[in-house]
Amino acid sequence: MSPPPADRAAQGEALSRAVWDVLAQQGLEKLTVRAVAAAAGCTTGLVMHRFPNRRALLLHARQLLHDTTRQRVEALEAAATSPREALRAVLRQCMATDPETITWSVVWVGFLAAAVADAELTDMHRRNNRAWRQRVERLVAAAAPDWPVDQVGAVALGLIAMTEGVAALAAADPAAYPADQQERMLDAALSAYGLSC
Amino acid sequence: MSPPPADRAAQGEALSRAVWDVLAQQGLEKLTVRAVAAAAGCTTGLVMHRFPNRRALLLHARQLLHDTTRQRVEALEAAATSPREALRAVLRQCMATDPETITWSVVWVGFLAAAVADAELTDMHRRNNRAWRQRVERLVAAAAPDWPVDQVGAVALGLIAMTEGVAALAAADPAAYPADQQERMLDAALSAYGLSC
DNA sequence: ATGTTACCGTAACGCTTGTTACCGAGTCTC
DNA sequence: GAGACTCGGTAACAAGCGTTACGGTAACAT
Numbered sequence: 001m002s003p004p005p006a007d008r009a010a011q012g013e014a015l016s017r018a019v020w021d022v023l024a025q026q027g028l029e030k031l032t033v034r035a036v037a038a039a040a041g042c043t044t045g046l047v048m049h050r051f052p053n054r055r056a057l058l059l060h061a062r063q064l065l066h067d068t069t070r071q072r073v074e075a076l077e078a079a080a081t082s083p084r085e086a087l088r089a090v091l092r093q094c095m096a097t098d099p100e101t102i103t104w105s106v107v108w109v110g111f112l113a114a115a116v117a118d119a120e121l122t123d124m125h126r127r128n129n130r131a132w133r134q135r136v137e138r139l140v141a142a143a144a145p146d147w148p149v150d151q152v153g154a155v156a157l158g159l160i161a162m163t164e165g166v167a168a169l170a171a172a173d174p175a176a177y178p179a180d181q182q183e184r185m186l187d188a189a190l191s192a193y194g195l196s197c
Numbered sequence: 198m199s200p201p202p203a204d205r206a207a208q209g210e211a212l213s214r215a216v217w218d219v220l221a222q223q224g225l226e227k228l229t230v231r232a233v234a235a236a237a238g239c240t241t242g243l244v245m246h247r248f249p250n251r252r253a254l255l256l257h258a259r260q261l262l263h264d265t266t267r268q269r270v271e272a273l274e275a276a277a278t279s280p281r282e283a284l285r286a287v288l289r290q291c292m293a294t295d296p297e298t299i300t301w302s303v304v305w306v307g308f309l310a311a312a313v314a315d316a317e318l319t320d321m322h323r324r325n326n327r328a329w330r331q332r333v334e335r336l337v338a339a340a341a342p343d344w345p346v347d348q349v350g351a352v353a354l355g356l357i358a359m360t361e362g363v364a365a366l367a368a369a370d371p372a373a374y375p376a377d378q379q380e381r382m383l384d385a386a387l388s389a390y391g392l393s394c
Numbered sequence: 395a396t397g398t399t400a401c402c403g404t405a406a407c408g409c410t411t412g413t414t415a416c417c418g419a420g421t422c423t424c
Numbered sequence: 425g426a427g428a429c430t431c432g433g434t435a436a437c438a439a440g441c442g443t444t445a446c447g448g449t450a451a452c453a454t
Contacts, residue, residue: 117226160366251442
Protein backbone atom coordinates (compact mmCIF):
# COMPACT_ATOMS: atom_id res chain seq x y z
CA MET A 1 0.00 0.00 0.00
CA SER A 2 1.17 3.52 -0.79
CA PRO A 3 -0.16 6.70 0.75
CA PRO A 4 0.66 8.93 -2.20
CA PRO A 5 1.60 12.31 -0.79
CA ALA A 6 0.66 14.03 -4.03
CA ASP A 7 -3.00 13.20 -3.58
CA ARG A 8 -2.94 14.35 0.01
CA ALA A 9 -1.49 17.67 -1.04
CA ALA A 10 -4.01 18.00 -3.86
CA GLN A 11 -6.86 17.31 -1.48
CA GLY A 12 -5.51 19.82 0.98
CA GLU A 13 -5.35 22.36 -1.82
CA ALA A 14 -8.91 21.58 -2.94
CA LEU A 15 -10.15 21.96 0.62
CA SER A 16 -8.29 25.24 0.99
CA ARG A 17 -9.95 26.48 -2.17
CA ALA A 18 -13.27 25.47 -0.63
CA VAL A 19 -12.35 27.51 2.43
CA TRP A 20 -11.73 30.53 0.21
CA ASP A 21 -15.02 30.00 -1.61
CA VAL A 22 -17.05 29.82 1.58
CA LEU A 23 -15.20 32.76 3.07
CA ALA A 24 -15.81 34.88 -0.02
CA GLN A 25 -19.44 33.94 -0.62
CA GLN A 26 -20.86 33.26 2.83
CA GLY A 27 -18.58 35.16 5.16
CA LEU A 28 -16.63 34.31 8.26
CA GLU A 29 -19.65 33.41 10.37
CA LYS A 30 -20.76 30.66 7.99
CA LEU A 31 -17.24 29.28 7.59
CA THR A 32 -18.07 25.91 9.15
CA VAL A 33 -16.60 22.51 8.52
CA ARG A 34 -19.85 21.39 6.97
CA ALA A 35 -19.98 24.37 4.62
CA VAL A 36 -16.39 23.75 3.52
CA ALA A 37 -17.13 20.09 2.93
CA ALA A 38 -20.20 20.97 0.88
CA ALA A 39 -18.20 23.47 -1.18
CA ALA A 40 -15.53 20.85 -1.78
CA GLY A 41 -18.13 18.25 -2.73
CA CYS A 42 -17.32 15.84 0.05
CA THR A 43 -18.40 15.09 3.59
CA THR A 44 -17.10 16.37 6.89
CA GLY A 45 -15.42 13.00 7.39
CA LEU A 46 -12.88 13.69 4.66
CA VAL A 47 -12.17 17.15 6.02
CA MET A 48 -11.55 15.89 9.53
CA HIS A 49 -9.39 13.04 8.23
CA ARG A 50 -7.25 15.47 6.28
CA PHE A 51 -6.89 18.04 9.05
CA PRO A 52 -6.83 17.45 12.81
CA ASN A 53 -9.33 20.24 13.45
CA ARG A 54 -10.96 23.30 12.01
CA ARG A 55 -8.16 25.65 12.97
CA ALA A 56 -5.56 23.61 11.11
CA LEU A 57 -7.76 23.77 8.04
CA LEU A 58 -7.96 27.55 8.23
CA LEU A 59 -4.24 27.92 8.86
CA HIS A 60 -3.41 25.77 5.86
CA ALA A 61 -5.76 27.74 3.63
CA ARG A 62 -4.21 30.98 4.87
CA GLN A 63 -0.67 29.82 4.20
CA LEU A 64 -1.58 28.50 0.78
CA LEU A 65 -3.16 31.84 -0.11
CA HIS A 66 0.03 33.59 0.80
CA ASP A 67 2.26 31.17 -1.07
CA THR A 68 0.15 31.51 -4.18
CA THR A 69 0.23 35.28 -4.19
CA ARG A 70 3.96 35.26 -3.54
CA GLN A 71 4.59 33.05 -6.55
CA ARG A 72 2.43 35.27 -8.70
CA VAL A 73 4.24 38.38 -7.53
CA GLU A 74 7.63 36.83 -8.15
CA ALA A 75 6.60 35.90 -11.69
CA LEU A 76 5.44 39.46 -12.32
CA GLU A 77 8.65 40.85 -10.91
CA ALA A 78 10.78 38.53 -13.03
CA ALA A 79 8.85 39.40 -16.19
CA ALA A 80 9.23 43.16 -15.79
CA THR A 81 11.75 44.97 -17.96
CA SER A 82 12.53 47.82 -15.57
CA PRO A 83 12.38 48.40 -11.81
CA ARG A 84 9.53 50.88 -12.19
CA GLU A 85 7.52 48.53 -14.34
CA ALA A 86 8.13 45.80 -11.80
CA LEU A 87 6.88 48.06 -9.01
CA ARG A 88 3.79 49.02 -10.93
CA ALA A 89 2.98 45.46 -11.97
CA VAL A 90 3.38 44.15 -8.44
CA LEU A 91 1.22 46.88 -6.93
CA ARG A 92 -1.36 46.55 -9.67
CA GLN A 93 -2.09 42.91 -8.95
CA CYS A 94 -2.54 43.75 -5.28
CA MET A 95 -5.69 45.75 -6.01
CA ALA A 96 -9.17 44.35 -6.65
CA THR A 97 -9.78 45.06 -10.32
CA ASP A 98 -11.59 41.94 -11.54
CA PRO A 99 -13.87 39.26 -10.06
CA GLU A 100 -10.96 37.03 -9.14
CA THR A 101 -8.93 39.65 -7.31
CA ILE A 102 -12.10 40.98 -5.71
CA THR A 103 -12.76 37.53 -4.32
CA TRP A 104 -9.19 37.37 -3.06
CA SER A 105 -9.61 40.66 -1.32
CA VAL A 106 -12.80 39.53 0.38
CA VAL A 107 -10.95 36.44 1.58
CA TRP A 108 -8.06 38.59 2.75
CA VAL A 109 -10.35 40.77 4.84
CA GLY A 110 -11.99 37.68 6.24
CA PHE A 111 -8.71 36.19 7.37
CA LEU A 112 -7.69 39.55 8.82
CA ALA A 113 -10.86 39.66 10.90
CA ALA A 114 -10.40 36.03 11.94
CA ALA A 115 -6.87 36.81 13.08
CA VAL A 116 -8.23 38.92 15.94
CA ALA A 117 -9.25 35.79 17.81
CA ASP A 118 -6.38 33.52 16.73
CA ALA A 119 -2.78 34.19 17.72
CA GLU A 120 -1.29 31.89 15.12
CA LEU A 121 -3.36 33.47 12.36
CA THR A 122 -2.12 36.84 13.58
CA ASP A 123 1.49 35.69 13.48
CA MET A 124 1.00 34.37 9.98
CA HIS A 125 -0.42 37.67 8.80
CA ARG A 126 2.43 39.63 10.36
CA ARG A 127 5.14 37.46 8.87
CA ASN A 128 3.58 37.60 5.42
CA ASN A 129 2.82 41.30 5.58
CA ARG A 130 6.31 42.24 6.77
CA ALA A 131 7.84 40.21 3.96
CA TRP A 132 5.48 41.91 1.53
CA ARG A 133 6.48 45.31 2.87
CA GLN A 134 10.19 44.53 2.53
CA ARG A 135 9.61 43.42 -1.04
CA VAL A 136 7.91 46.70 -1.96
CA GLU A 137 10.61 48.70 -0.18
CA ARG A 138 13.20 46.87 -2.23
CA LEU A 139 11.27 47.61 -5.42
CA VAL A 140 10.92 51.29 -4.54
CA ALA A 141 14.60 51.53 -3.72
CA ALA A 142 15.43 49.98 -7.09
CA ALA A 143 13.03 52.35 -8.85
CA ALA A 144 14.51 55.43 -7.13
CA PRO A 145 18.15 54.58 -6.34
CA ASP A 146 19.07 58.03 -5.08
CA TRP A 147 16.40 58.34 -2.40
CA PRO A 148 17.29 58.32 1.29
CA VAL A 149 16.12 55.32 3.27
CA ASP A 150 13.33 57.01 5.17
CA GLN A 151 11.82 58.40 2.01
CA VAL A 152 11.87 54.93 0.50
CA GLY A 153 10.12 53.63 3.61
CA ALA A 154 7.48 56.34 3.69
CA VAL A 155 6.64 56.02 -0.01
CA ALA A 156 6.63 52.24 0.08
CA LEU A 157 4.30 52.32 3.06
CA GLY A 158 2.05 54.78 1.28
CA LEU A 159 1.86 52.56 -1.78
CA ILE A 160 1.26 49.39 0.23
CA ALA A 161 -1.44 50.96 2.36
CA MET A 162 -3.10 52.54 -0.67
CA THR A 163 -3.32 49.36 -2.72
CA GLU A 164 -4.33 47.20 0.21
CA GLY A 165 -6.90 49.78 1.23
CA VAL A 166 -8.45 50.20 -2.19
CA ALA A 167 -8.62 46.42 -2.48
CA ALA A 168 -10.63 46.24 0.71
CA LEU A 169 -12.90 49.09 -0.38
CA ALA A 170 -13.45 47.59 -3.82
CA ALA A 171 -14.16 44.21 -2.27
CA ALA A 172 -16.95 45.73 -0.21
CA ASP A 173 -18.33 47.98 -2.96
CA PRO A 174 -17.16 46.90 -6.43
CA ALA A 175 -19.57 49.20 -8.25
CA ALA A 176 -18.15 52.30 -6.56
CA TYR A 177 -14.54 51.34 -7.18
CA PRO A 178 -14.26 50.12 -10.79
CA ALA A 179 -10.96 48.91 -12.17
CA ASP A 180 -10.15 52.03 -14.19
CA GLN A 181 -10.53 54.29 -11.16
CA GLN A 182 -8.15 52.10 -9.21
CA GLU A 183 -5.66 52.20 -12.08
CA ARG A 184 -5.88 55.97 -12.32
CA MET A 185 -5.40 56.19 -8.59
CA LEU A 186 -2.25 54.07 -8.79
CA ASP A 187 -0.85 56.02 -11.73
CA ALA A 188 -1.59 59.32 -10.04
CA ALA A 189 0.23 58.17 -6.92
CA LEU A 190 3.25 56.79 -8.77
CA SER A 191 3.39 59.97 -10.82
CA ALA A 192 3.15 62.16 -7.73
CA TYR A 193 5.93 60.21 -6.04
CA GLY A 194 8.04 60.56 -9.16
CA LEU A 195 8.00 56.83 -9.90
CA SER A 196 6.21 56.81 -13.25
CA CYS A 197 7.46 54.31 -15.79
CA MET B 198 -45.58 56.10 34.50
CA SER B 199 -42.96 57.26 31.97
CA PRO B 200 -40.80 55.04 29.82
CA PRO B 201 -37.95 57.53 29.58
CA PRO B 202 -36.58 57.30 26.06
CA ALA B 203 -33.29 58.76 27.22
CA ASP B 204 -32.52 55.67 29.27
CA ARG B 205 -33.41 53.43 26.37
CA ALA B 206 -31.02 55.30 24.13
CA ALA B 207 -28.32 55.22 26.78
CA GLN B 208 -28.72 51.49 27.18
CA GLY B 209 -28.59 50.99 23.44
CA GLU B 210 -25.40 53.02 23.36
CA ALA B 211 -23.88 51.01 26.21
CA LEU B 212 -24.76 47.77 24.46
CA SER B 213 -23.26 49.05 21.23
CA ARG B 214 -20.08 49.86 23.10
CA ALA B 215 -20.13 46.32 24.42
CA VAL B 216 -20.45 45.09 20.84
CA TRP B 217 -17.36 47.10 19.89
CA ASP B 218 -15.44 45.74 22.86
CA VAL B 219 -16.21 42.14 22.09
CA LEU B 220 -15.51 42.66 18.40
CA ALA B 221 -12.15 44.26 19.14
CA GLN B 222 -10.99 41.87 21.85
CA GLN B 223 -12.55 38.53 20.93
CA GLY B 224 -13.22 38.82 17.23
CA LEU B 225 -16.20 38.25 15.03
CA GLU B 226 -16.56 34.55 15.82
CA LYS B 227 -17.00 35.18 19.53
CA LEU B 228 -19.43 38.05 18.99
CA THR B 229 -22.37 36.31 20.64
CA VAL B 230 -25.30 37.76 22.51
CA ARG B 231 -23.99 36.23 25.72
CA ALA B 232 -20.55 37.75 25.22
CA VAL B 233 -22.06 41.18 24.57
CA ALA B 234 -24.24 40.89 27.65
CA ALA B 235 -21.23 39.90 29.75
CA ALA B 236 -19.21 42.83 28.39
CA ALA B 237 -22.09 45.18 29.17
CA GLY B 238 -22.48 43.75 32.68
CA CYS B 239 -26.02 42.52 32.20
CA THR B 240 -27.82 39.39 31.12
CA THR B 241 -28.98 38.27 27.71
CA GLY B 242 -32.51 39.11 28.80
CA LEU B 243 -31.81 42.83 28.75
CA VAL B 244 -30.14 42.60 25.37
CA MET B 245 -33.05 40.76 23.82
CA HIS B 246 -35.54 43.14 25.41
CA ARG B 247 -33.70 46.12 23.95
CA PHE B 248 -33.22 44.66 20.47
CA PRO B 249 -35.50 42.25 18.60
CA ASN B 250 -32.60 40.02 17.63
CA ARG B 251 -28.85 39.79 17.27
CA ARG B 252 -28.76 41.34 13.82
CA ALA B 253 -30.56 44.49 14.99
CA LEU B 254 -27.99 44.82 17.76
CA LEU B 255 -25.12 44.64 15.28
CA LEU B 256 -26.78 47.06 12.88
CA HIS B 257 -27.35 49.58 15.65
CA ALA B 258 -23.74 49.30 16.80
CA ARG B 259 -22.56 49.76 13.22
CA GLN B 260 -24.68 52.85 12.67
CA LEU B 261 -23.63 54.36 15.98
CA LEU B 262 -19.99 53.82 15.08
CA HIS B 263 -20.52 55.71 11.87
CA ASP B 264 -22.42 58.55 13.49
CA THR B 265 -19.72 58.97 16.12
CA THR B 266 -16.90 59.16 13.61
CA ARG B 267 -18.88 61.55 11.45
CA GLN B 268 -19.38 63.92 14.35
CA ARG B 269 -15.71 63.75 15.21
CA VAL B 270 -14.73 64.45 11.62
CA GLU B 271 -17.10 67.39 11.37
CA ALA B 272 -15.64 68.88 14.53
CA LEU B 273 -12.13 68.54 13.15
CA GLU B 274 -13.17 70.09 9.88
CA ALA B 275 -14.84 73.00 11.59
CA ALA B 276 -11.82 73.64 13.83
CA ALA B 277 -9.34 73.79 10.97
CA THR B 278 -8.06 77.16 9.83
CA SER B 279 -7.37 76.27 6.21
CA PRO B 280 -8.67 73.72 3.69
CA ARG B 281 -5.35 71.89 3.65
CA GLU B 282 -5.22 71.70 7.42
CA ALA B 283 -8.77 70.41 7.42
CA LEU B 284 -7.84 67.74 4.91
CA ARG B 285 -4.82 66.66 6.88
CA ALA B 286 -6.64 66.62 10.22
CA VAL B 287 -9.51 64.59 8.82
CA LEU B 288 -7.22 62.06 7.17
CA ARG B 289 -5.02 61.85 10.24
CA GLN B 290 -7.78 60.76 12.55
CA CYS B 291 -8.72 58.03 10.08
CA MET B 292 -5.47 56.17 10.70
CA ALA B 293 -4.70 53.91 13.66
CA THR B 294 -2.14 55.86 15.66
CA ASP B 295 -3.12 55.20 19.28
CA PRO B 296 -4.85 52.42 21.23
CA GLU B 297 -8.25 53.96 20.75
CA THR B 298 -8.06 54.38 17.00
CA ILE B 299 -6.41 50.97 16.71
CA THR B 300 -9.41 49.47 18.47
CA TRP B 301 -11.71 51.35 16.14
CA SER B 302 -9.87 50.01 13.15
CA VAL B 303 -10.14 46.44 14.42
CA VAL B 304 -13.86 46.97 14.83
CA TRP B 305 -14.08 48.47 11.36
CA VAL B 306 -12.41 45.44 9.81
CA GLY B 307 -14.70 43.17 11.80
CA PHE B 308 -17.82 44.90 10.51
CA LEU B 309 -16.42 44.82 6.99
CA ALA B 310 -15.93 41.07 7.22
CA ALA B 311 -19.37 40.63 8.73
CA ALA B 312 -20.91 42.60 5.86
CA VAL B 313 -20.05 39.78 3.46
CA ALA B 314 -22.89 37.69 4.87
CA ASP B 315 -25.35 40.50 5.63
CA ALA B 316 -26.90 42.59 2.87
CA GLU B 317 -28.07 45.35 5.20
CA LEU B 318 -24.64 45.62 6.77
CA THR B 319 -23.21 45.86 3.27
CA ASP B 320 -25.63 48.63 2.35
CA MET B 321 -24.74 50.50 5.51
CA HIS B 322 -21.06 50.28 4.73
CA ARG B 323 -21.57 51.50 1.17
CA ARG B 324 -23.69 54.45 2.16
CA ASN B 325 -21.24 55.51 4.85
CA ASN B 326 -18.19 54.95 2.70
CA ARG B 327 -19.59 56.83 -0.28
CA ALA B 328 -20.44 59.77 1.95
CA TRP B 329 -16.95 59.61 3.40
CA ARG B 330 -15.46 59.61 -0.08
CA GLN B 331 -17.51 62.60 -1.16
CA ARG B 332 -16.38 64.46 1.92
CA VAL B 333 -12.71 63.87 1.16
CA GLU B 334 -13.23 64.79 -2.49
CA ARG B 335 -14.79 68.05 -1.35
CA LEU B 336 -11.84 68.69 0.97
CA VAL B 337 -9.33 67.94 -1.76
CA ALA B 338 -11.16 70.21 -4.17
CA ALA B 339 -11.07 72.99 -1.59
CA ALA B 340 -7.39 72.38 -0.95
CA ALA B 341 -6.55 72.49 -4.67
CA PRO B 342 -9.17 74.67 -6.34
CA ASP B 343 -7.55 74.67 -9.76
CA TRP B 344 -7.42 70.92 -10.24
CA PRO B 345 -9.60 69.17 -12.82
CA VAL B 346 -12.31 66.91 -11.47
CA ASP B 347 -10.72 63.60 -12.35
CA GLN B 348 -7.47 64.56 -10.67
CA VAL B 349 -9.40 65.48 -7.55
CA GLY B 350 -11.10 62.10 -7.68
CA ALA B 351 -7.92 60.12 -8.22
CA VAL B 352 -6.02 61.91 -5.46
CA ALA B 353 -8.92 61.72 -3.02
CA LEU B 354 -9.26 58.01 -3.72
CA GLY B 355 -5.55 57.54 -3.20
CA LEU B 356 -5.69 59.33 0.14
CA ILE B 357 -8.78 57.47 1.32
CA ALA B 358 -7.42 54.09 0.35
CA MET B 359 -4.04 54.85 1.89
CA THR B 360 -5.36 55.94 5.28
CA GLU B 361 -7.97 53.20 5.46
CA GLY B 362 -5.36 50.65 4.40
CA VAL B 363 -2.74 51.73 6.89
CA ALA B 364 -5.37 51.67 9.61
CA ALA B 365 -6.15 48.05 8.81
CA LEU B 366 -2.48 47.14 8.68
CA ALA B 367 -1.71 48.92 11.94
CA ALA B 368 -4.70 47.27 13.57
CA ALA B 369 -3.31 43.85 12.72
CA ASP B 370 0.34 44.67 13.52
CA PRO B 371 0.66 47.79 15.70
CA ALA B 372 4.35 47.22 16.42
CA ALA B 373 5.26 47.28 12.74
CA TYR B 374 3.23 50.39 12.00
CA PRO B 375 3.91 52.92 14.76
CA ALA B 376 2.22 56.30 14.79
CA ASP B 377 5.18 58.29 13.54
CA GLN B 378 5.60 56.10 10.49
CA GLN B 379 1.96 56.57 9.62
CA GLU B 380 2.32 60.32 10.03
CA ARG B 381 5.40 60.41 7.83
CA MET B 382 3.55 58.37 5.25
CA LEU B 383 0.66 60.83 5.25
CA ASP B 384 2.92 63.86 5.02
CA ALA B 385 4.95 62.28 2.24
CA ALA B 386 1.77 61.60 0.28
CA LEU B 387 0.30 65.07 0.81
CA SER B 388 3.62 66.60 -0.13
CA ALA B 389 3.90 64.46 -3.25
CA TYR B 390 0.38 65.41 -4.31
CA GLY B 391 1.20 69.06 -3.71
CA LEU B 392 -1.24 69.38 -0.83
CA SER B 393 1.14 70.22 2.02
CA CYS B 394 -0.09 72.74 4.55
C1' DA C 395 -53.83 49.89 49.62
C1' DT C 396 -54.37 47.61 45.46
C1' DG C 397 -54.39 46.52 40.60
C1' DT C 398 -51.65 47.39 36.49
C1' DT C 399 -47.83 47.79 33.87
C1' DA C 400 -43.14 47.97 32.41
C1' DC C 401 -38.82 45.95 33.28
C1' DC C 402 -35.38 42.38 33.36
C1' DG C 403 -33.26 38.13 35.12
C1' DT C 404 -33.81 32.85 34.77
C1' DA C 405 -34.39 28.95 32.52
C1' DA C 406 -35.48 26.38 28.93
C1' DC C 407 -36.22 25.28 23.88
C1' DG C 408 -34.57 23.83 19.24
C1' DC C 409 -30.80 24.15 16.35
C1' DT C 410 -26.08 24.21 14.68
C1' DT C 411 -21.45 23.68 15.72
C1' DG C 412 -16.78 21.01 16.16
C1' DT C 413 -15.37 16.67 17.13
C1' DT C 414 -15.35 11.60 17.78
C1' DA C 415 -16.48 6.76 17.16
C1' DC C 416 -17.73 3.40 14.23
C1' DC C 417 -18.13 0.76 9.87
C1' DG C 418 -18.15 -0.60 5.15
C1' DA C 419 -15.49 -0.59 0.82
C1' DG C 420 -11.54 -0.80 -1.72
C1' DT C 421 -6.37 -2.01 -2.13
C1' DC C 422 -2.04 -3.78 -1.44
C1' DT C 423 0.90 -7.85 0.53
C1' DC C 424 2.15 -12.38 0.93
C1' DG D 425 -7.27 -15.76 -2.42
C1' DA D 426 -7.00 -14.34 2.65
C1' DG D 427 -5.89 -10.91 5.69
C1' DA D 428 -4.35 -6.39 7.08
C1' DC D 429 -4.64 -1.73 6.30
C1' DT D 430 -6.09 2.75 4.61
C1' DC D 431 -9.56 5.64 3.21
C1' DG D 432 -13.80 8.11 3.63
C1' DG D 433 -18.75 8.30 4.75
C1' DT D 434 -22.52 8.05 8.60
C1' DA D 435 -24.12 8.98 12.69
C1' DA D 436 -23.85 10.34 17.13
C1' DC D 437 -22.13 13.28 20.99
C1' DA D 438 -21.61 17.39 24.10
C1' DA D 439 -21.31 22.20 23.93
C1' DG D 440 -22.68 26.58 22.58
C1' DC D 441 -25.73 29.35 19.87
C1' DG D 442 -30.06 32.62 19.13
C1' DT D 443 -34.39 32.94 20.72
C1' DT D 444 -38.60 32.42 23.57
C1' DA D 445 -41.50 31.88 27.60
C1' DC D 446 -42.14 32.55 32.24
C1' DG D 447 -41.85 34.90 36.98
C1' DG D 448 -40.74 38.05 40.18
C1' DT D 449 -40.08 42.94 41.34
C1' DA D 450 -40.61 47.71 41.50
C1' DA D 451 -42.99 51.90 40.21
C1' DC D 452 -47.02 54.19 38.91
C1' DA D 453 -52.24 55.22 38.93
C1' DT D 454 -56.44 55.29 41.16
